[in-house]
Amino acid sequence: MMKREDVILVTGSDGMVGHALVHHLRGNFTHVVALTRKDCDLEDREATRKCFQSHQPKFVFHLAAKVGGIKANISDPVGFLQANALISCHVLEAAYKVGAHKTLVLGSSCIYPRECPQPMREEYIMTGPLEPTNEGYALGKILGLRLAQYYHQQHGMNVVCPVPSNIYGPGDTYDLERSHVLSALVRRFVDAREEGRNSVTLWGSGKARREFVHVEDVVRGMLFCMQQLNTPEIHNLGPGTDCSVAELAEKIKALTGYKGRIDWDTSKADGMPRKCMDVSRLKALGFTTQVSLENGIREVVKEYETIYTREHK
Ligand SMILES: NC(=O)c1ccc[n+]([C@@H]2O[C@H](COP(=O)([O-])OP(=O)(O)OC[C@H]3O[C@@H](n4cnc5c(N)ncnc54)[C@H](OP(=O)(O)O)[C@@H]3O)[C@@H](O)[C@H]2O)c1
Known part of the structure; x- marks a missing residue:
């Protein structure tokens, strides 16, 4: 200990x-x-x-x-x-x-x-x-x-x-060259909302499933x-539950209040088709995750909105 x-x-x-x-x-x-x-x-x-x-x-x-x-x-x-x-x-x-x-x-x-x-x-x-x-x-x-x-x-x-x-979560990178899917999506939707764009084009088919x-x-x-x-x-x-990238995008779109359309660029790779872990080993020892995806995304949206406001003053 x-x-x-x-x-x-x-x-x-x-x-x-x-x-x-x-x-x-x-x-x-x-x-x-x-x-x-x-x-x-x-x-x-x-x-x-x-x-x-x-x-x-x-x-x-x-x-x-x-x-x-x-x-x-x-x-x-x-x-x-x-x-x-x-x-x-x-x-x-x-x-x-x-x-x-x-x-x-x-x-x-x-x-x-x-x-x-x-x-x-x-x-x-x-x-x-x-x-x-x-x-x-x-x-x-x-x-x-x-x-x-x-x-x-x-x-x-x-x-x-x-x-x-x-x-x-907080502290993630929003640099689109380096970022992971969730923070990248938050950035794309907040930017599109703030800049009044009609649509957002996302990489892949949206069908890949991921656990966050x-x-x-x-x-x-x-x-x-x-x-x-x-x-x-x-x-x-991890939580041991997953969602498709399209479901995640819809969730983030709703939480950012973006009203435009989502287009999928299917010429881009999806990566692994599904990634969801069996977490029963840690669960059996008494550990489970606590933060819901909705609450976690809300926090990330808030963080990126603050960054956006600071950078566009
Ligand atoms: N992010 C995810 O989704 C994810 C998922 C599963 C597992 N992980 C694991 O979680 C760990 C932390 O990831 P993270 O998301 O926090 O990544 P991160 O923000 O990029 O942090 C990684 C840190 O490692 C430092 N680092 C890299 N090369 C170094 C070197 N040669 N010498 C000293 N420091 C070095 C980086 O410093 P610089 O900034 O100076 O390069 C950075 O501070 C990693 O082991 C990663 O594999 C991450």
């Missing part, structure tokens, strides 16, 4: 998930080391080793990763695989060398095979080919999780491996895993 005065280190602390986690940790623990790229480039093995040596963390939340939307993933598979593989190798080695008491490695639901039976159970990982549009990223994430499990198997290192579905988990639920889930689990087994983290 993490105690109030334990040194807790978070990688990727200025990202969406890291920011929310650090905010929570700082309210409850006294020695939180919030690492950013400025403190240490985790692609640099020696710098990572030195950084961990100087902080001597007892608990490590490893969240740093090269993350991006479908567009970025398609154009830079080399970058996504290489960065994520290197970062995880260096962080796990450094955590092992300082004798960290427990290390959490955050996965991602894109590690499941493209044609995965639904809902996706943890044992289906590595049973089939990955979705090609984000294969580089997925391979990097799989490597991080498997390496954590090898460290446990070979050296008895205490690691925990939650795997969240698509994460959204609010960042606060991811924080709660990670804390639950860190405090309660002592096994390197994968644990899916």
